[in-house]
Amino acid sequence: MSTFEEIRPTASTALDAKGPKKPRNMGQVIRWWILFIGGILMIMPIVYMISTSLKWPHEVYNVNLIPDEPTIENYTFVLEDGRFYGWFINSLIIAVLTTISNLFFDSLVGYTLCKFKFPGRTLVFIAILSTLMIPTEMLVIPWYLMSQSLGWLDTYWGIMFPGMMTAFGVFLMKQFFESVPDDFIEAARIDGLNEFQIWWTVAMPLVRPALAALAIFVFLGNWTAFLWPLIVTNSVEMYTLPVGLSGFGDEADVQWELIMTGAAISTIPTLIVFLVFQRFIIRGVVMAGLKG
Known part of the structure; x- marks a missing residue:
């Protein structure tokens, strides 16, 4: 018990030295979210392109990004x-x-x-x-x-x-x-x-x-x-x-x-x-x- 009491002040002192965490600036959070959403919008055409390339002809107009029956036949045909x-x-x-x-x-x-x-x-x-x-x-x-x-x-x-x-x-x-x-x-x-x-x-x-x-x-x-x-x-x-x-x-x-x-x-x-x-x-x- 004495050992715990000796260590505890040391730990609290270390935390006090670091200081409390600074709250995130709301403007910075908003900017990060805008960048994140913009990044998702930018890569969506690439994701859709790859998804369509793995589909059979009858699945092309299926809006699902993950094909029901993925295939590499299209790559074989093109190559x-x-x-x-x-x-x-x-x-x-x-x-x-x-x-x-x-x-x-x-x-x-x-x-x-x-x-x-x-x-x-x-x-x-x-x-x-x-x-x-x-x-x-x-x-x-x-x-x-x-x-x-x-x-x-x-x-x-x-x-x-x-x-x-x-x-x-x-x-x-x-x-x-x-x-x-x-x-x-x-x-x-x-x-x-x-x-x-x-x-x-x-x-x-x-x-x-x-x-x-x-x-x-x-x-x-x-x-x-x-x-x-x-x-x-x-x-x-x-x-x-x-x-x-x-x-x-x-x-x-x-x-x-x-x-x-x-x-x-x-x-x-x-x-x-x-x-x-x-x-x-x-x-x-x-x-x-x-x-x-």
Whole structure:
């Protein structure tokens, strides 16, 4: 009994040292609940997509998220369809090449607009940004006529050329190049480097977060593009994944279970890329906003 009485004051003293728990701020609780509900709403389409991909055709319109009789037959059918691999390769080639093109040209233009002083520099930058206000639907006809005149219809070049350089990429890279000290540029010129070498060896390594963020944005955008590839391609062999998957059905019978299965498979590369590089995306967006 004496031992308990000796320990008890010590325990109470420790609790008193920590102090009483602070009540949670009601505003913080509300914010957390809003974020939680928003997160649930964001992932519901993905959950529904996976659920539908595991259903038999007669269960597709069943609102239950858990299929009554789950099946992987849809995955087997899609993966055994040789066209799917062709569409996957087409999307991969287009997304990768377009991303490389954007990294090169957007960073080069952004560096030029940031580090070179010449008459009309601001006007050129405003003109580039103004293209962001033009809806894509207004550009498809000029793009199509250009592709037709150059013989690019139903080719990789025809699909890629509208997105090989973007105004958003130029803006993002210009904002990041402003963080590169001019003293580094001048020191490199004194050392005898030409302007291209300065851009490549001095400036580019200092804006790697922006390059990573731009690469993710461009890759995801071209991986999921639908409207322009649908217009410019004629043969099934040149379809990208979004266009090809839309072919799993017609006006009379849309095979939603197969479309959802193909969509679920096609999201795997994008999820991997996002999970690996998400820190670069967040840092790129935040820093671009701060510099703007």
